[in-house]
Amino acid sequence: MDLSLTDEQKLIVDQVRRFVREEIVPLEDGLDPDADSLPPDDHERLAGRVAEMGLYGLDIPPEFGGPDVDIVTRTLLAIEMSQHRAGLYAPCYNVFGGAGLAQMFEANDDQKQRFLFPMLRGEKKTFFGLTEPSGGSDPARAIQTRAVRDGDDWVINGAKMFISGADRADFGLVFARTDPSKGRAGVTCFIVETDTPGFHVRRIVHTLRAARYATELQFADMRVPHANVLGEVNGGFAIANDRVSRQRIPYAATCIGVAVKAQELAVEYAGIRETFGDKLAHRQGIQWMVVENEIDIRQALWITLAAADKARRGEPFRTDSALAKIVATEASGRVVDRAMQIHGGYGVTKDLPFERWYREMRIRRIGEGPNEVQRHIVARDLFGSSLR
Amino acid sequence: MAVRLDKPWRRLDSAAVSGLSGQLGVYQLSDDGATVRAIHRVDARSLFGLRGELGRELAERGEGLFFRLEVNHQPRTRWLELMMVHRADHGCLPAWNPPEDGEGLGRLSPA
Ligand SMILES: Cc1cc2nc3c(=O)[nH]c(=O)nc-3n(C[C@H](O)[C@H](O)[C@H](O)COP(=O)(O)OP(=O)(O)OC[C@H]3O[C@@H](n4cnc5c(N)ncnc54)[C@H](O)[C@@H]3O)c2cc1C
Numbered sequence: 001m002d003l004s005l006t007d008e009q010k011l012i013v014d015q016v017r018r019f020v021r022e023e024i025v026p027l028e029d030g031l032d033p034d035a036d037s038l039p040p041d042d043h044e045r046l047a048g049r050v051a052e053m054g055l056y057g058l059d060i061p062p063e064f065g066g067p068d069v070d071i072v073t074r075t076l077l078a079i080e081m082s083q084h085r086a087g088l089y090a091p092c093y094n095v096f097g098g099a100g101l102a103q104m105f106e107a108n109d110d111q112k113q114r115f116l117f118p119m120l121r122g123e124k125k126t127f128f129g130l131t132e133p134s135g136g137s138d139p140a141r142a143i144q145t146r147a148v149r150d151g152d153d154w155v156i157n158g159a160k161m162f163i164s165g166a167d168r169a170d171f172g173l174v175f176a177r178t179d180p181s182k183g184r185a186g187v188t189c190f191i192v193e194t195d196t197p198g199f200h201v202r203r204i205v206h207t208l209r210a211a212r213y214a215t216e217l218q219f220a221d222m223r224v225p226h227a228n229v230l231g232e233v234n235g236g237f238a239i240a241n242d243r244v245s246r247q248r249i250p251y252a253a254t255c256i257g258v259a260v261k262a263q264e265l266a267v268e269y270a271g272i273r274e275t276f277g278d279k280l281a282h283r284q285g286i287q288w289m290v291v292e293n294e295i296d297i298r299q300a301l302w303i304t305l306a307a308a309d310k311a312r313r314g315e316p317f318r319t320d321s322a323l324a325k326i327v328a329t330e331a332s333g334r335v336v337d338r339a340m341q342i343h344g345g346y347g348v349t350k351d352l353p354f355e356r357w358y359r360e361m362r363i364r365r366i367g368e369g370p371n372e373v374q375r376h377i378v379a380r381d382l383f384g385s386s387l388r
Numbered sequence: 389m390a391v392r393l394d395k396p397w398r399r400l401d402s403a404a405v406s407g408l409s410g411q412l413g414v415y416q417l418s419d420d421g422a423t424v425r426a427i428h429r430v431d432a433r434s435l436f437g438l439r440g441e442l443g444r445e446l447a448e449r450g451e452g453l454f455f456r457l458e459v460n461h462q463p464r465t466r467w468l469e470l471m472m473v474h475r476a477d478h479g480c481l482p483a484w485n486p487p488e489d490g491e492g493l494g495r496l497s498p499a
Pocket residue numbers: 127128129130131132133134135136137138161162163164165207209213214363366367368369370371372373376
């Protein structure tokens with residue numbers, strides 16, 4: 001595998017790196033320490049700049065108007081875009097736009113008009129409703145939300161837990177059991193508009209994460225038209241699974257970006273700060289921390305780029321992306337922790353970005369399929385599918 | 389991070405509240421768009437974060453007030469800091485904060 005960057009890749013990586021350093025990082029000085037959005041004027045201005053660079057809507061497929069950037073390059077860019085305080089969960093405060101719910105590309109023509117295109121134009125916000133109070137690691141078994149057909153509608157009752165952004169969304173995907181006898185083959189995906197009677201956001205679930213907080217949902221006799229079934233009835237699980245596998249590569253990449261920035265700050269600080277008459281950088285204890293950081297970053301980077309390369313070539317990449325997710329989330333957590341240690345007391349203040357990265361990075365081992373489940377995926381690949 | 393919360397005041401009405409996020413943080417209230425009358429925190433016990441608490445203020449106090457806020461995952465220490473800064477600047481707590489908010493409050497001499 002050739003991991004050297006092409007001239008074109010170098011050019012756009014450099015362009016995005018400069019954008020983050022010159023436009024995003026300086027703005028953060030004036031933002032709340034846990035902000036996840038920009039003032040509207042700044043957002044509009046910067047989204048305009050991104051459009052001028054030809055990079056708006058990076059992960060939108062070209063047939064839907066996206067800029068046709070391959071997944072390896074998008075991974076490299078995701079690593080750049082997260083190199084600021086809010087970068088883990090709000091990379092560049094979303095001024096690069098995005099595909100939103102990738103499953104919506106499975107929509108039929110009518111659904112595309114009503115939901116997909118407004119979502120891509122940024123007019124409609126979305127949520128992804130899979131996890132339930134009964135569990136998220138194994139949704140095929142845990143889903144208890146029920147949908148029962150009634151004429152042209154489905155009547156949905158149940159609850160969802162940890163659903164990000166549902167309180168401000170216009171619509172979202174809700175996975176419900178439509179055939180209780182069939183396990184994973186009995187789950188259907190519904191497009192649910194948040195103004196539907198019976199749709200309730202019961203509370204915000206406050207977590208370590210500052211950006212895109214989670215919510216708890218309840219559905220009480222919520223009627224959803226059959227026309228809002230995404231894909232096939234009882235075919236919802238494949239849709240859910242597909243998103244989660246695809247998401248793992250950018251998920252890993254944003255962690256690496258934060259780790260790269262944390263390491264850069266640690267190296268810089270160790271070169272300036274003196275204790276006991278000498279610079280921290282001259283202490284072997286500090287040097288080794290920085291070297292351990294470098295090992296973690298490079299391992300995570302190469303495993304993630306290898307997964308992206310397989311995806312680009314159209315080869316199966318489920319195991320590779322699971323490995324990338326495990327290595328990047330765990331390695332980046334260690335890097336942020338060491339960088340924080342090198343900064344001493346300043347490392348844990350809100351004056352610097354480490355404390356936010358430290359909190360938010362912890363979630364990365366749980367979100368998008370916990371790391372234990374990723375290990376299960378890899379083990380299944382090694383031992384064969386008989387492993388349950 | 390600036391010690392003082394000196395963002396522009398915004399009118400507290402239902403349109404402003406519905407545009408707020410549900411995050412944790414601190415907010416200040418004013419009745420004239422200049423004088424800080426109250427400093428409050430929104431912690432993880434709130435159902436809908438800043439939006440929920442400012443919505444409650446609106447429902448209880450009615451229109452005509454102003455607010456400004458800061459999204460902050462350490463709302464308690466930030467609230468204490470803002471109260472201390474207010475006391476350092478004005479010699480007292482904001483008029484609408486109950487006196488018990490000042491119990492055990494430390495002293496700051498901000499620049
Ligand atoms: C901030 C935040 C935002 C989220 N946003 C969304 C969202 O937008 N949409 C959505 O649908 N979900 C969302 N989630 C839910 C997330 O995907 C789940 O938390 C996750 O899938 C784990 O599910 P659980 O919390 O129910 O843990 P459980 O499934 O109950 O698992 C508990 C623990 O056991 C471990 N475990 C499970 N199975 C095994 C096994 N076989 N062997 C060993 N260990 C195992 C898990 O790794 C986990 O650590 C979000 C979660 C958080 C924290």
